[in-house]
Amino acid sequence: MDAFRIEGGHRLKGTVRVNGSKNAALPLMAAALLTDQPVTLHDVPNLSDIRNLCKLLEELGCTCERDGGTLRLHTTDISNSRASYEIVSTMRASICVLGPLLAARGRAEVSMPGGCAIGERPVDLHLRGLRALGAEIDLEQGYIVARSKRMHGTKLFLGGQFGSTVLGTANVICAAALAEGQTVIEQAACEPEVVDLCNLLLAMGAKISGQGSPRVIIEGVPSLSGAEHRVLPDRIEAATYMAAAGITNGDVTIENCPTDVMTAITDRLHHVGLNLETIDGTDPMRQTVNITSDRRLAPVAVTTQPYPGFPTDVQAQLMALLTLADGNSIITEKVFPERFLHVAELSRMGANLYRQGPTVMVIGVKQLHAAPVMASDLRASAGLVLAGLAARGVTQINRVYHLDRGYEHMETRLQALGAEIERISV
Ligand code: EPZ
Numbered sequence: 456m457d458a459f460r461i462e463g464g465h466r467l468k469g470t471v472r473v474n475g476s477k478n479a480a481l482p483l484m485a486a487a488l489l490t491d492q493p494v495t496l497h498d499v500p501n502l503s504d505i506r507n508l509c510k511l512l513e514e515l516g517c518t519c520e521r522d523g524g525t526l527r528l529h530t531t532d533i534s535n536s537r538a539s540y541e542i543v544s545t546m547r548a549s550i551c552v553l554g555p556l557l558a559a560r561g562r563a564e565v566s567m568p569g570g571c572a573i574g575e576r577p578v579d580l581h582l583r584g585l586r587a588l589g590a591e592i593d594l595e596q597g598y599i600v601a602r603s604k605r606m607h608g609t610k611l612f613l614g615g616q617f618g619s620t621v622l623g624t625a626n627v628i629c630a631a632a633l634a635e636g637q638t639v640i641e642q643a644a645c646e647p648e649v650v651d652l653c654n655l656l657l658a659m660g661a662k663i664s665g666q667g668s669p670r671v672i673i674e675g676v677p678s679l680s681g682a683e684h685r686v687l688p689d690r691i692e693a694a695t696y697m698a699a700a701g702i703t704n705g706d707v708t709i710e711n712c713p714t715d716v717m718t719a720i721t722d723r724l725h726h727v728g729l730n731l732e733t734i735d736g737t738d739p740m741r742q743t744v745n746i747t748s749d750r751r752l753a754p755v756a757v758t759t760q761p762y763p764g765f766p767t768d769v770q771a772q773l774m775a776l777l778t779l780a781d782g783n784s785i786i787t788e789k790v791f792p793e794r795f796l797h798v799a800e801l802s803r804m805g806a807n808l809y810r811q812g813p814t815v816m817v818i819g820v821k822q823l824h825a826a827p828v829m830a831s832d833l834r835a836s837a838g839l840v841l842a843g844l845a846a847r848g849v850t851q852i853n854r855v856y857h858l859d860r861g862y863e864h865m866e867t868r869l870q871a872l873g874a875e876i877e878r879i880s881v
Contacts, residue, residue, distance in 0.1 A: 456853070456854060456856070456880070456881055457855050457856065457859075457878050457879070457880055457881070458851050458852060458853045458854070458855055458878070458879050458880075458881045459840065459843070459850075459851070459852040459855050459858075459866060459876055459877070459878060459879075460849055460850070460851050460876070460877050460879055461825075461840065461843035461844060461846075461849065461850045461851075461852070461874065461875065461876045462848070462849050462875035462876075463823070463825060463843055463844055463845050463846040463847055463848060463849075463850060464845070464846075464847060465703065465844070465873055465874055465875050466703045466704055466705045466706070466873065467699055467700055467703045467705030467706075467707050467844070467869070467872040467873055467874060468705055468706050468707065468872060468873050469707065469708070469871060469872045469873060470707070470708040470709075470710060471696050471707060471708075471709055471710070471868050471871070471872060472709075472710040472711050473688045473689055473692050473693045473696070473709060473710065473711040473712050473713070474498070474500040474688070474689050474692060474711075474863055475497075475498035475499055475500050475524070475685070475686030475687065475688060475689060476500075476647075476648055476651070476686060476687050476688060476689035476690065476691070476692075477500055477502055477504055477505065477689060477860075477861050478548075478621070478646075478648045478689075478691070478768075479647070479648040479651040479652070479686050479687040479689075480496065480499050480500065480505055480526075480686050481504065481505070481508055481548050481551055482551045482622065482625040482629075482648070482649075482652045483496055483651065483652055483655050483684065483686060484496065484499075484505070484508055484509070484512060484519070484526065484528060485508070485512070485551040485552045485554075485555050485625075485629070486555055486629060486652060486655055486656060486659070487512070487517050487528035487529070487530055487555075488512070488515065488517055488530055488552060488555035488556055488559050489555045489558060489559050489629060489632065489633065489656075489659065489679050490530065490559075490659060490678070490679045490680060490681055491530055491531070492529070492680050492681030493527060493528065493529040493681045494527075494528045494529070494655075494659070494681050494682055494683075494684075495525060495526070495527050495528075495681075495682075495683040495684070496525065496526045496528070496655075496683075496684055496685075496686055497524060497525050497683070497684070497685040497686065498524050498685050498686040498688075499521070499524055499525065499526040499686055500524075500686075500689070500863050501521070501524075501863050502859065502860060502861060502862075502863055503856070503859050503860050504546055504548065504860045504861065505526075507542060507545060507546045507549070508546065508548070508549065509521075509526075510542055511538055511539075511542045511543070511549055511552065512528065512552070514535060514538070514539065514542070515530075515535055515536065515538065515552065515556065516530055516531060516532030516533050516534060516535060517529065517530040517531075518530075518531060529681075530559075533559070533560050536556050536560050536562050536563050536564060537564040537565075537598075538552055538553075538556075538563075538564065538565040538566060539566060540566035540597065540598075543565060543566040543567075543568055544566065544568070544569055546860075547568035547569065547571055547576050548622060549565070549566075549568065550565060550568050550578055550581060550622055550626070551622050551625055551626060552565060553565045553581060553585070553599065553601065553626050554581075554585065554625065554626030554627060554628070554629035554630040555626075555629045555630075556601075557585060557590055557601045557602075557603060557606070557630055558606065558629055558630045558632065558633040558634070559633065561602065561603055561604055561605070562601065562602050562603075563599070563600075563601045564598050564599070564600050564601075565598065565599045565601075566597060566598050566599075567594070567597050567598065567599060571832065572796055572831045572832035572835070572857075573791045573793065573794040573796070573832050573835075574791045574792070574793035574794060575793075578599070578623070579615070580613055580614075580615045580620045580623040581620070581622070581623040581626050581627070582599065583611075583613070584611055584613050584623060584626065584627035584630075584640070585601060585603075585606075585626065585627065585630055587609050587611035588603070588606035588607065588608070588609060588611075588627070588630050588631060588634055588638065589603055589605075589606045589607045589609075589634075590602065590603040590606060590630070591603065605633075605634065605635055606630055606631070606633070606634035606635070606675075607634055607635045607636055608631060608634050608635060608636030608637040608638040608673070608674075608675055609636075609638060609639075610638070610639040610641070611627070611638070611639070611640060611641070612641045612642060613627060613640050613641065613642050613643060614641070614642030617761075617789065617790055617791075618642070618760065618761040618789075618790070619642050619643060619644040619645070619669070619761045620644060621644040621646050621648065621649060621761075623644070624640065624643045624644040624649050624671070625644075625649060625652050627640055627643075628640070628643075628649070628652065628653065628656065628663065628666075628671060628673060629652075629656070631673040631675060632656055632661040632663070632673055632675065632676065632679065633675055633676065633677075633678070633679065634673075634675040635675050636674075636675055637672065637673070637674050637675070638672070638673045638675070639670065639671075639672050640670070640671045640672075640673075641669065641670055642669050643665075643666075643668070643669055643670065643671040644761060644762065645667050645668060645669060645761065645762045645763065646761070646762040647667070647687055647690065647713065647716040647762065648687065649666065649667070650666045650667045650687075651684075651686065651687040653666035653667075653671075654666075654684065655682060655684040656679070658682035658683070658684060659679040659680055659681065659682045660676055660678075660679050660680050661673065661676060661679060662674035662675075662676060687713060687740065688711045688712065688713040688740065688741060689713075690713045690716055690717050690720070690766070691766065691768045691769060691834070691861070692861075692862060693709055693712045693713065693714075693717065694717065694720045694724075694766075694769045694772060695769070695772050695837050695841070695862070696709055696746075697709065697720070697721075697724055697729060697731070697746050698724070698769075698772040698773065698775065698776045698841055699840075699841055699844060699869070699872075699874075700729070700746040700747070700748065701724065701727065701728070701729045701746065701748040701752065701776050702775060702776050702779065702841050702842075702844055702845045703844050703845060703874075704747075704748050704750060705746070705747070705748070705872070705873075706745070706746075706747045707745070707746045707747075707872060708734065708743060708744070708745045708746075709743070709744050709745075709746065710743045711741050711743075712741070712742045712743065712744050713739075713740045713741065713742075714731075714733070714736075714739065714740075714742045714744055715739035715740050715742075716740070716762075716763075718763065719762075719763055719764055719765040719766070720765065720766065720769055723755055723757050723765060723773065724773075724776075726753060726755045727748075727752050727753055727754075727755055727773075727776060727777070727780065728748055728749035728751065728752045728753050729746055729747070729748045729749075730746070730747045730748065730749070731744055731745070731746055732744065732745045732746075732747075751780075751781045752776065752777070752779055752780040752781060752819075753780055753781060753782065754777060754780040754781065754782035754783055754784040754817070754819060755777070755780075755784050756784065756785040756786075756787075757770075757773060757784075757785075757786055757787070758786075758787040758788075758789055759786075759787070759788050759789055759790050760789050760790065761790065764789075767788060767789075767790035767791055767794060768834050769834070770786060770788055770794060770834070771794075771797045771834045771835045771837060771838030772834065772837050772838050772841055773786065774786055774797065774798075774801065774808075774815065774817060774838055775797075775801060775806075775838040775839070775841040775842045775845075776841065777817040777819065778801060778804075778806035778807070778808070778817055778819065778820060778823060778842065779819060779820065779821075779822075779823065779845060780817070780819040781819055782819050783816055783817065783818050783819065784816070784817040784819070785814060785815075785816055785817070786814065786815045786817060787813055787814045788813045788814075788815075789813065792812065792813035794832075794834075794835075795810055795815060796831035796832060796835045797831070797834075797835035797838045797839060798810055798815060800828040800829060800831075800835070800839055801823075801838065801839070801842055803826045803828055804823045804824055804825070804826050804828065804842050804843075804846050804850065805820060805822065805823045805824045805826075805846075806820065806823060806842070807819070807820050822846075822847055823842050823845055823846035823847070824846055824847050824848060825843070825846045825847060825848030825849050825850040826846075826850060827850075827851045827853065828843075828850065828851070828852055828853070829852075829853050829854055830852055830853065830854045830855055830856075830857040830858060831854075831857065832857055833857050833858065833860050833861040833862075834861075835857075836852065836854075836855060836857045836858040837858065837861075837862065837865075839852050840852060840858070840865065840869075840876075843876075844869070844874055844876075851879075851881075853881060855878070866878050
């Protein structure tokens with residue numbers, strides 16, 4: 456099993472390019488199930504989650520050929536529509552094949568994804584949306600078994616107790632794209648990754664409006680064609696490297712940065728004391744920006760919310776940064792209230808954290824100290840890497856396979872910025 460060893464105290468300096476977004480790429484790949492023509496995606500990150508979904512799509516009759524950052528997908532065999540527990544249990548985002556399979560084939564069997572390190576991951580909203588479109592859905596031996604001759608458009612509400620659902624919205628939009636008539640989704644997710652999916656579907660011939668707003672309208676069409684699409688840059692990865700620059704008082708230039716959809720993030724980081732300068736703002740979704748930070752970081756209050764609020768996927772990284780702020784910060788997690796596995800690990804490194812339910816008070820300390828720590832979920836792992844970059848001594852982060860799910864060659868990219876980090880086998 457791999458681990459990272461990080462010698463803290465080195466300022467990051469240099470340039471890093473943001474990859475295509477994992478959370479955009481996964482539903483984009485699943486959309487290839489909606490057509491019997493080829494779908495080509497550019498800027499697809501080379502991550503374990505992407506490779507796992509390729510494996511699942513191959514099982515479902517959709518070939519996946521990678522050529523550098525390009526992925527060519529082609530659904531040629533529709534005989535198997537069962538997404539097995541073996542793959543779905545390793546990556547719950549596999550649920551994103553449910554809507555496309557059902558829409559294209561009239562049947563889908565997808566293993567219930569189960570929970571994960573950040574909490575229970577229900578799919579009741581996905582099922583509510585698909586049932587509203589006319590699907591018959593049963594749960595049989597841990598599998599979602601969905602059937603429908605042809606779904607029919609309707610007006611449906613997709614909000615849950617934590618607000619909108621990203622992959623639930625993706626599933627319902629894909630299903631509605633081939634349904635009979637008009638579908639109106641109220642409280643659709645507004646995430647940029649959902650907009651990116653809609654941009655691909657539009658290129659495939661779908662009729663969609665309102666994407667990026669809570670009300671999305673889809674006019675069903677009889678079939679969809681193939682298309683070519685460049686994956687949206689990863690705003691979560693960009694935020695992670697911004698925080699890395701901040702926690703090391705570094706000077707980092709970030710290329711291919713989707714700054715236009717990062718306002719909640721850059722607002723909070725600005726208040727903490729990071730200085731963001733736009734070097735090339737020609738394309739607001741693929742900017743070049745420079746990040747430096749004030750010597751002393753300031754405390755802030757932040758609450759994670761669905762887009763355009765502060766993203767839950769940056770909560771752990773911001774917490775790591777705030778452990779060294781000059782004062783007390785408050786972080787409230789409104790999307791995944793249990794998403795705090797990094798709290799105990801950061802405390803082992805000398806962070807001063809007090810959790811009460813979905814809220815953590817972060818009392819700034821002067822210095823973090825190296826310690827052996829355990830990665831748990833993708834973004835918690837990223838938070839531990841940031842803490843290791845600043846801690847005095849050599850931090851060892853175990854189980855970095857969690858990190859490999861969402862960050863491509865993180866250690867080599869941080870090395871290029873001057874970090875003393877290496878991957879070791881333990
Ligand atoms: C997507 O997960 C992302 N994953 C997550 O990123 C991200 O944290 C999350 O959206 C929120 O932004 C991908 O896009 C692959 P949700 P998703 O459905 O769609 C509840 C990462 O680190 N809910 O928007 O599965 C749910 O429990 C990953 O890259 C229901 O109650 O998340 C949560 O509290 C982690 N019923 C809230 O809604 C449902 O049917 C938001 O979940 C579905 C969700």
